Amino acid sequence: MSAIDWIHSFDRFDGKGGIKPGLERMVAMLDRLGRPHDALRFVHVAGTNGKGSTCSYLASMLQTAGYKVGLYTSPYLIQFHDRMTVGGVNISDADLADIVGQLRPVVEEVAATEAGRPTEFEVLSVVSIMHYARQEVDVVVWETGLGGRLDSTNVVTPLLSLITNVGMDHQAILGDTIEQIAAEKAGIIKPGVPVLTTAWGKALEVIAQTADENGSELLQFDRDFSAERTAFGWDGQTFDWQGPGVAFGGLQIKMLGQHQIFNASLAVAACVKLRELGIEVSEESMRAGLMNTVWAGRLEVVAQSPLTVLDGAHNPEGAQALGAALQELMPERKAVLIVGVMADKAIPEVLAPLLPLASQVIVTRADMPRSASVETLAQMIHGLDPELPVALSQSVEEAFRLARERVQGTDETIVCTGSLYMISEARALFFH
Template sequence: MRYEEALAWIHSIARFGMNQGLERIEALLNLLGNPHHSCKYLHIGGTNGKGSTAAFAASMLEEAGYRVGLYTSPYLMQFTNRMAVNGEDISRGQLVELVGQVKPLVEKIAADPSLGQPTEFEVVTALAFGYFAREAPDIVVLEVGLGGRLDATNVVQPLISVITTISLEHTQVLGNTVEAIASEKAGIIKQGAPVVTQARGAAIPVFESVCREKEVPLYRLDRHFSASMISQSDTEQRFHYRGLFKDLSDLQIPLLGDYQINNAALALAAGELLCRSGFSLPEKAMRSGLEKTRWPGRLEVLHRLPLVVIDGAHNLEAFQGLRRAVRQAFQYRRLILVLGILADKAVEAILAEILPLTDCLILTEPNSPRAADSL
């Protein structure tokens, strides 16, 4: 099997659609010998900021000398971006080998009427667990795909559970209220794993209830730890961190947008808690890890003259953050916005948020069957 054939098979499963539930991924992992049991995990869920928080956490752990697995979705440039160890993506050869192992097992499960066809995300997650089991990193930073309770990643027992923001998204799957969505996201809260979150408002009572039930502490941004901006430019941001157990002054991150300071604070709090689970994160590693974090496609400057910036905002909360960041971080005379949106997003609300910022709007269609009509 060639790499292109392996990739085509993975993507062909998308035609079966989305079908949340843990029974298929658990059956598949069982047939693989439960590779997910061999690693330690930092599990990250939430609405926005999951990937950035994961990138910050992974970078700090790498700077502390650990081998760190990172699983994120979706990929930006190529499929292999989804799973990496210490910043190096899975190789094409490794992916082909794993697909050869997993494909007959997927077909076996699909033929079982009590289970049915595994979804593309379930298959990719199983491939990732197989990859990490072979690579044996010291810890895996694991990003939730969608929701939490029934997400394919929710088969692990994490050391720490991290929940970023909570807002309305995927309402057709997760529910149409913040409380309902928070309940789904809270599914990653496990007994024995402290929780850190930057969520606010109606989500908090939901998390507090689940944490009481699971008998784990809940640490909240701006209550138990906080971050305050010192300065920002179009190249970096600086902030002070008041932590759970330590304070750090004048930290620097290259990711732009005030929301990235909150994401960094969340990663720092998770790092502090990991130190209570046998890991060591010296201040030097925290500082250099934050400074060296790279997360492409997030308010990324591609060109200076003229100024060209790309961002992957995909829901209303993200566009609200994008609007603030553009105003705060950049200087410009005219803003030309090239915009493509998926049809299942809150298109009208997103346009109402971002249009006042623009001098010229160019609508296009993403290369996706879910794309909204640019006309």
Template sequence: MNYEQAVAWIHSRLRLGIKPGLMRMNHLLEELGNPHQKLKTVHIAGTNGKGSTVTYLRNVLQESGYTVGTFTSPYFERFNERISINGDPVSDGDLTLLVEKIKPIAEKMEQSEWGAPSEFEVITAMSFYYFAELQPVDLVLYEVGLGGRLDSTNVIIPMVSVITSIGMDHMQFLGNRLEDIASEKAGIIKHGVPVISGVHQPEARNVIKETALEKESELFQLGQDFSAERVALLDKGERFEFQSPLQHDEFDLSMIGTHQINNAALAIKVVELLVKNQEMKIEPEHLKRGLKKASWPGRMEALSATREIYIDGAHNPEGVDALVKTIKERFLHKKVTVLFSALHDKKLRPMISQLEEAVDEIGFTSFDFPRVASVEELYEASAHPHKSEVHDWKKYLEEKIAVMEEEEVLLITGSLYFLSEVKPYLLPLLENYRKK
């Protein structure tokens, strides 16, 4: 089997859809020798902020000399990114080996009482085997795929559990009320394992608090047990003050937005617990350097040194809310143009109306992807006086960048799948402008 065949086999599992539940996962792992039981882990759930919290933690732990595995989704530019060590994606050769290991087990399961494992279950199992057997690491940061309670990653007993935020997303799987969604996310809380929460809605907080009590897990709530407040807007980031019973200090970030301050605060609290429980040795300078170095593709990512052009994966109402706050904080006196594309199973009208209040012009486009919303569907959902249908986003961006003025901001946002097409197209184009 070569790499292309291996990836094609993984993607062929998509036909099985999303299959919540842990019975298949437990059987698959048993056949592999239960590699997940050999790993030290941190488990991270939440509607938004999971990827950023992972990247803050990874950078801090790397600065401290640890080898850190990460399991994240979706990938941004290349499939291999989902399973990485110290930020380097799994090699094509190792990924192929992993498929060769798991494929016969998965195919045998098709005829069993458990049924065939889904794509996500297969990838999760591959990651466990990779980090435990093929390329052993000091610690793995596991990002939940969907929800928490029934997610494939929820077979681990981590050192710390984290719930970053709760929002109205994936409601067809998780429920229509914040309490229902919070209950699913709180499903990652394990007996006696400390849990850190960045959730702000009272009704969702109560669910997490009750679950933590039931599981006899110590709960650390952002805004109550520790806090983070912005001190200054930096040109390329944030400065904030962090306060907890264990420390009081200022930190700089290279990532932009109040929500990134909150994500960084969660990461700091994880570090505090790992040090306090003598799981890891992390010095204050490692913490500061790691947070400053951290970057995560597609999150208010600046693509040009000479023009204000950003991409941001605001793909649900909470993500758009965070983006709108950032626009109002940073670009209040500038002309802001947005190019937006999204999947049609998202809450399109609320997202678009939120965006409209903060931008001067908004263009709606589409791209080649299943479930993508049409240009017309997005345009019709908008009431902005300066809206446009963009049927050729490449041509639109070329023309827009050519006439951008100094006090103008271009923001490409919406689906991360869209941004993963935009970024590799834009970078060489912007490099040519820089050379002129």
């Protein structure tokens, strides 16, 4: 059995199957390995949307400043190895196999205890910690998988805790109110560790209260740091940033949409705070790092003729952000919309912000059991907009073939959105 097959042999945590959230298995594995995470410095990032982009901006700026950076993200979009990189380089097959060889007896030992058999994500998180410890990285940019309080990644005490926005997602596991979900995200806050956030409203209130209870300094967007967008287009965006005692004008990013200004702003605020902790990142490194940041599947232009955009908007807030960005970028144009969503998502709420921008919709599904059926998606679209033409396709590849046929002779854009698993399949059609 290959290292990847072995990792995939563990159960996923999906709120079902009797798998209980908790850190017992993580602690048990890491204790037996000599607690390698204690020798590493982390920046821990939680939130509903924008975690991956924020992590990517931050890792890029730190790498540009000369640091050896570990980046842990999920899910992967191109290949399995993407989720754990050092200096932008994926873990190798040889390193993965070697680490798994060391970890397997530890996992078997823990599985035989009351803690029980680890989940797939727990195993992945330990593998990544072992990889970063072996590589002796300077900083790990460490993204939560789901939630925060009981997430596998929450075994570390970071230099900083970052929380992006908080919205309605994974309600079956995290709770069905913003306050409950925010409390889970705020679970990454550690005593005395500074917290930076772009959350707002009721979520911000929960985060602020948790920070106060932990004696942690709170830096919040629009109070302690802010950003103002000064230009945007299909080639990128420019913004001015202001924080405590420091300001940067004309920062540039390639990633699209107003929401990316928030993500980049949070990453800049983290760099400024890290400077106070002795991790020096110059203004030049920040500028170059931001400009060089790319993050697959986030309003990503993958073809020009016809203009084709991929975006993994898999929850209501993500769909709203995508809808707002498309309205800005193509106010006079309609889109042929390719949509595929996981069955456990709030599907009508994901569809609603996007359907007004579409001339027609092609529903499809990722090649995995959790995908909603195309018939279900088509029925929901008809319920939201009975007049909107809908075509059904059982594969992502066929969906794109249909979309290209539909846009011929028009100035319409192809927009593919929904599940990140589907976006992964779509990217494979453009990048080999």
